[in-house]
Amino acid sequence: MGKRSTVSMMDVAALAGVSRGTISNVLNSPELVAPATRARVLEAIEKLGWVRNESARQLRAGRSTAIGLIVRDISNPFFSDMARGVEEVAAAAGHSVLLSDSARDPDRERAALDLYQQLRVGGVILAPISPGDRGLSRRLDIPVVLADRIGDYDDACAVSVDDFVGGQVAATHLLEQGHRRLMAVGGTIDIPHVRERRDGASRAVLLGDAEATLQVLSTDRLDIDGGRSAAAAIGAMPDDERPTGVFALNDLVAIGLLQGLIFRRVAVPDDISIVGYDDIEFAAAAAVPLSTVRQPSLELGRRAAELVLGEMRALEDGEPHRHIQERFTPVLVARSSSSRMSPLSHTAGA
Amino acid sequence: MGKRSTVSMMDVAALAGVSRGTISNVLNSPELVAPATRARVLEAIEKLGWVRNESARQLRAGRSTAIGLIVRDISNPFFSDMARGVEEVAAAAGHSVLLSDSARDPDRERAALDLYQQLRVGGVILAPISPGDRGLSRRLDIPVVLADRIGDYDDACAVSVDDFVGGQVAATHLLEQGHRRLMAVGGTIDIPHVRERRDGASRAVLLGDAEATLQVLSTDRLDIDGGRSAAAAIGAMPDDERPTGVFALNDLVAIGLLQGLIFRRVAVPDDISIVGYDDIEFAAAAAVPLSTVRQPSLELGRRAAELVLGEMRALEDGEPHRHIQERFTPVLVARSSSSRMSPLSHTAGA
DNA sequence: CTGTTAGCGCTTTCAA
DNA sequence: TTGAAAGCGCTAACAG
Numbered sequence: 001m002g003k004r005s006t007v008s009m010m011d012v013a014a015l016a017g018v019s020r021g022t023i024s025n026v027l028n029s030p031e032l033v034a035p036a037t038r039a040r041v042l043e044a045i046e047k048l049g050w051v052r053n054e055s056a057r058q059l060r061a062g063r064s065t066a067i068g069l070i071v072r073d074i075s076n077p078f079f080s081d082m083a084r085g086v087e088e089v090a091a092a093a094g095h096s097v098l099l100s101d102s103a104r105d106p107d108r109e110r111a112a113l114d115l116y117q118q119l120r121v122g123g124v125i126l127a128p129i130s131p132g133d134r135g136l137s138r139r140l141d142i143p144v145v146l147a148d149r150i151g152d153y154d155d156a157c158a159v160s161v162d163d164f165v166g167g168q169v170a171a172t173h174l175l176e177q178g179h180r181r182l183m184a185v186g187g188t189i190d191i192p193h194v195r196e197r198r199d200g201a202s203r204a205v206l207l208g209d210a211e212a213t214l215q216v217l218s219t220d221r222l223d224i225d226g227g228r229s230a231a232a233a234i235g236a237m238p239d240d241e242r243p244t245g246v247f248a249l250n251d252l253v254a255i256g257l258l259q260g261l262i263f264r265r266v267a268v269p270d271d272i273s274i275v276g277y278d279d280i281e282f283a284a285a286a287a288v289p290l291s292t293v294r295q296p297s298l299e300l301g302r303r304a305a306e307l308v309l310g311e312m313r314a315l316e317d318g319e320p321h322r323h324i325q326e327r328f329t330p331v332l333v334a335r336s337s338s339s340r341m342s343p344l345s346h347t348a349g350a
Numbered sequence: 351m352g353k354r355s356t357v358s359m360m361d362v363a364a365l366a367g368v369s370r371g372t373i374s375n376v377l378n379s380p381e382l383v384a385p386a387t388r389a390r391v392l393e394a395i396e397k398l399g400w401v402r403n404e405s406a407r408q409l410r411a412g413r414s415t416a417i418g419l420i421v422r423d424i425s426n427p428f429f430s431d432m433a434r435g436v437e438e439v440a441a442a443a444g445h446s447v448l449l450s451d452s453a454r455d456p457d458r459e460r461a462a463l464d465l466y467q468q469l470r471v472g473g474v475i476l477a478p479i480s481p482g483d484r485g486l487s488r489r490l491d492i493p494v495v496l497a498d499r500i501g502d503y504d505d506a507c508a509v510s511v512d513d514f515v516g517g518q519v520a521a522t523h524l525l526e527q528g529h530r531r532l533m534a535v536g537g538t539i540d541i542p543h544v545r546e547r548r549d550g551a552s553r554a555v556l557l558g559d560a561e562a563t564l565q566v567l568s569t570d571r572l573d574i575d576g577g578r579s580a581a582a583a584i585g586a587m588p589d590d591e592r593p594t595g596v597f598a599l600n601d602l603v604a605i606g607l608l609q610g611l612i613f614r615r616v617a618v619p620d621d622i623s624i625v626g627y628d629d630i631e632f633a634a635a636a637a638v639p640l641s642t643v644r645q646p647s648l649e650l651g652r653r654a655a656e657l658v659l660g661e662m663r664a665l666e667d668g669e670p671h672r673h674i675q676e677r678f679t680p681v682l683v684a685r686s687s688s689s690r691m692s693p694l695s696h697t698a699g700a
Numbered sequence: 701c702t703g704t705t706a707g708c709g710c711t712t713t714c715a716a
Numbered sequence: 717t718t719g720a721a722a723g724c725g726c727t728a729a730c731a732g
Contacts, residue, residue, distance in 0.1 A: 008709055019719045024711055034717060049489070054468035055414075056709035058405040059724045066465075074449075075430035083424065084453060091458070096465050099424075099449040103434060108441070115416075115446050118404035139399070224635045255635045262637050285574045285605045287612050287637030358725055369703045374727055384701060406725035409708045 007048050016044035027052065058120060066096045067308055068116035068124045070109060071147075074101035077280045078297045079127060082147065085301020086125060093309055095122070104129055117142065123308035131192060143311035143321075145304045150192035157307040158325045161295045163193050166330040167200025170247045170275045170293050173332050175208045177273060177339060179245030183215040185230045185257060186249035187222045194222070194249055197277065201247050215243060222249060227256020234272070235264040244272055245338070251276040251283045254290055258337065262287065273338040284335065291338035293330045300328055357398050366394035377402065408470060416446045417658055418466035418474045420459060421497075424451035427630045428647045429477060432497065435651025436475060443659055445472070454479055467492065473658035481542060493661035493671075495654045500542035507657040508675045511645045513543050516680040517550025520597045520625045520643050523682050525558045527623060527689060529595030533565040535580045535607060536599035537572045544572070544599055547627065551597050565593060572599060577606020584622070585614040594622055595688070601626040601633045604640055608687065612637065623688040634685065641688035643680045650678055 009020045016023070018037060025032045026041045033041070044050075058064045069086050071079040083099060090097045098121065102109035109129055116124055123143040126136075137144040137156045146158040167184075174182055184201050187194035198216060205214040217233060219226030227248060234242060234257075248254035254276030261268055268274055268288045276283055279294035303326060314321040359370045366373070368387060375382045376391045383391070394400075408414045419436050421429040433449060440447045448471065450462035459479055466474055473493040476486075487494040487506045496508040517534075524532055534551050537544035548566060555564040567583060569576030577598060584592060584607075598604035604626030611618055618624055618638045626633055629644035653676060664671035 010709085020710075021712075021720075022718060025718085028711075032717070037717080051464075051467050053409070053470060053709050054465075055405040055408040055470060056724090057711075059403070059409050059709080059726085060711045062724070064405075074424055074433065075427060077425060080425035080430070080451075083451060087451065087453070087458075091461075096461070097450075099451065100447075101430075101433065101437065101449065103437070108437075111441075111446070114401075115404075117401050120403060120405060224631070255632070259635055259637060259639075281574070282605065282632045282635075285609055285632075287609060289609075360725085370726075371704075371728080372702060375702085378727075382701070387701080403725050406708090407727075409710085409725080410727045412708070 007050050008053070009050070012041065012044045012048055012050050015048060016041045063120045064122055065094075065312075066098055066119070066121045067305070067312075068098045068100070068112070068119070068121045069126075070100045070102055070112045070116075070124070071127045072102050072104050072109070072129045074099075074103075078148075078278055078295060081297035082127070082301035082304070085298040085303075086305045087301075089302045089305035090309070093305075095309065102129060106130070113140065122312045125304045125308055143308055143315060145307045145311070147300060147304050150196065153325070154323060157304075157311060157323045159300050159304045159307065159328070160326075161300065161328045161330050163196030163330075164200040164203075166277060166293045166295070167197035167202075167247070168204040169200075169330060169332045170197075170277065171201035171204035171214070172208060173275060173291070173334065173338060174245035174247065174273060175204065175212060177245065179243075179273060180209065180212045181215075181241075181243045182212060182245045182247065183217055183234070183243035184247045184249065185217045185234075186219050186226055186253035188218050188220070191222070197247075197249055219253065223252045224256035224259075227253040227258070228260045229256075231257050231260020231264065231266075235261070235266065242272075246272055246274050248274060248276045251278040251280045251290065251292055254292065254337075255282060255286060258286055258288060258290065269337050269339060275332075275338050279333050283333075286337070288337045289335035291335045292333050294333050295330050296328050303328075357400050358403070359400070362391065362394045362398055362400050365398060366391045413470045413472055415444075415662075416448055416469070416471045417655070417662075418448045418450070418462070418469075418471045419476075420450045420452055420462045420466075420474070421477045422452050422454050422459070422479045424449075424453075428498075428628055428645060431647035432477070432651035432654070435648040435653075436655045437651075439652045439655035440659070443655075445659065452479060456480070463490065472662045475654045475658055493658055493665060495657045495661070497650060497654050500546065503675070504673060507654075507661060507673045509650050509654045509657065509678070510676075511650065511678045511680050513546035513680075514550035514553070516627060516643045516645070517547035517552075517597070518554040519550075519680060519682045520547075520627065521551035521554035521564070522558060523625060523641070523684065523688060524595035524597065524623060525554065525562060527595065529593075529623060530559065530562045531565075531591075531593045532562060532595045532597065533567055533584070533593035534597045534599065535567045535584075536569050536576055536603035538568050538570070541572070547597075547599055569603065573602045574606035574609075577603040577608070578610045579606075581607050581610020581614065581616075585611070585616060592622075596622055596624050598624060598626045601628040601630045601640065601642055604642065604687075605632060605636060608636055608638060608640065619687050619689060625682075625688050629683050633683075636687070638687045639685035641685045642683050644683045645680050646678050653678075 009023050012023050013020045026038050087097050100112035125145045127147040131149045144156050146156050184198050205212045276290045276292035279292045283290040283292045311321050359373050363370045376388050437447050452459035467490050475495045477497040481499045494506050534548050555562045626640050626642035629642045633640040633642045661671050
């Protein structure tokens with residue numbers, strides 16, 4: 001029991017009657033070892049329950065092949081989906097993934113980054129809390145791919161979803177449904193995603209119809225409670241000012257808003273139509289299935305993984321590398337909350 | 351750029367005009383080093399951007415102080431909350447956490463376990479896909495704490511929530527609301543959690559009222575679609591067989607069920623009351639805020655971390671260790687879906 | 701208080 | 717096809 005495993009390569013070598021070099025070859029270049037020897041070694045490993053010491057291996061190699069992934073909120077389906085995409089691609093390429101949740105805490109983000117740096121991981125995918133850390137990759141001396149980050153940076157690979165287009169898509173959909181008094185609800189202007197989505201919506205309204213207007217209602221937080229308070233505010237508006245089409249800046253806000261409106265006997269979509277953002281699992285499961293803008297989070301993760309792996313390989317082989325910024329396009333998922341379709345005909349999602 | 355950082359302790363030592371031993375002391379036992387020397391060393395570290403190599407450190411130490419956490423579904427709020435609890439306690443104690451999502455794939459669970467073993471982490475917290483892996487800790491030769499696992503095991507520490515009591519609590523609540531025709535919905539009997547919750551409900555009905563009955567409706571999956579199909583089945587039942595109180599075996603099922611019933615113009619809670627399980631964030635945000643049984647997932651994570659850390663310390667100090675199995679008690683969170691309270695008076699959660 | 705030194709367990713030439 | 721040997725970068729024990 002408790003006695004610390006002290007079995008090392010040497011023990012295996014002794015039992016198998018070979019040298020340590022051969023053990024190493026069995027593991028890393030089996031084709032160099034005679035089948036009989038190989039079998040003997042494998043058997044000895046098995047019998048002794050030897051597990052190779054990754055630290056020693058790395059120390060020799062200078063660097064690990066693992067890739068580190070840091071997201072700012074793992075409880076957000078957007079990021080857990082993204083993580084799945086990363087894992088999928090990494091696993092297929094034989095790389096393991098070390099996942100960290102910074103929980104929107106800059107200290108924890110930094111701690112995770114430090115840890116990965118000390119671990120000498122081969123690459124890092126970072127969905128940062130705040131944008132704008134130029135030269136991070138160079139400072140870390142590790143390939144870094146930024147995920148879900150706003151802005152034009154050319155000093156690292158990056159994957160993101162085009163929030164401006166997302167806002168356009170949402171507002172355009174509402175205009176197409178015949179709405180003219182639109183409102184964007186949720187968040188504060190200092191969140192880049194929020195700004196982009198609002199700007200996109202604004203642009204769509206400007207271009208779409210001279211009669212159309214877009215009001216803006218900020219909420220302290222981009223969550224369910226934010227949506228509830230927005231419902232209260234909207235409910236208190238005089239009829240002729242009240243919007244008929246609302247673009248909620250994320251699905252949490254949309255869900256809170258929907259709940260609040262239903263409670264106030266405002267019919268959705270008949271009195272007010274709602275379009276959310278993210279297409280989280282619960283969007284389709286709401287009492288009135290929620291129209292929303294879907295972000296390709298899984299694909300984002302997959303692509304981010306491909307990009308780090310690519311840069312890692314380039315670095316390894318001493319080949320040149322050019323950073324790539326990739327921007328994904330979100331798509332509208334129309335459900336009942338924004339139309340007069342049969343309520344359940346679109347529950348299944350995109 | 352790209353040139354691999356090859357700065358090591360030696361470079362720092364040279365620049366600071368001291369030996370490597372002193373560098374090590376500055377980091378690990380600063381009180382042994384003269385303030386002036388310490389400052390000089392720190393400055394040199396800073397200037398060179400040296401980051402200590404964790405592999406080398408571990409190789410020397412024999413073992414890392416990090417703890418590995420493997421959950422079976424990180425997109426499940428239960429596990430992401432648990433992970434937060436773990437991180438919180440580990441960070442406070444100066445330990446880092448390596449998180450893995452097995453995504454319910456036994457191969458990935460095994461791969462993560464292998465990785466952690468190779469990394470020589472100090473301890474592992476495992477929320478396994480399937481229960482019943484006796485002797486895992488011994489085999490791994492690392493302290494292991496099992497989380498959210500059913501059964502009586504005494505060969506490892508374990509934390510779990512009492513599903514039987516959870517089922518009792520849910521059914522008792524429905525009985526107290528005056529319901530006599532109850533139904534447990536969701537999942538198949540081969541899932542231990544499901545069995546326990548059903549058994550608990552069954553026991554409550556048996557003990558609670560001679561007139562009361564409990565039907566059971568299985569669904570293929572324990573998710574929103576499962577709830578939707580249950581709604582279809584229940585909607586098709588003759589009035590005098592149809593249950594008036596439904597216990598959904600988790601909140602996803604409850605949400606799907608609620609959506610399906612509302613679509614079929616079955617009033618909740620007036621025609622049918624619903625109690626879910628888990629108290630995920632969206633339970634309170636449903637059109638009819640959902641009564642549910644809350645699992646103390648954050649506390650579970652915290653306690654799991656305390657237990658591994660305790661066992662790690664005991665092992666370190668050569669002290670004896672006795673495995674502890676701890677079972678948490680879930681609590682009912684009553685909201686509108688099971689009563690005639692004002693719909694929004696209970697939306698805020700527990 | 702600081703320097704010296706002996707490995708930790710593995711991989712990888714290079715020889716045999 | 718296998719063995720021997722030289723480190724990878726760090727820590728800890730000991731000497732000075």
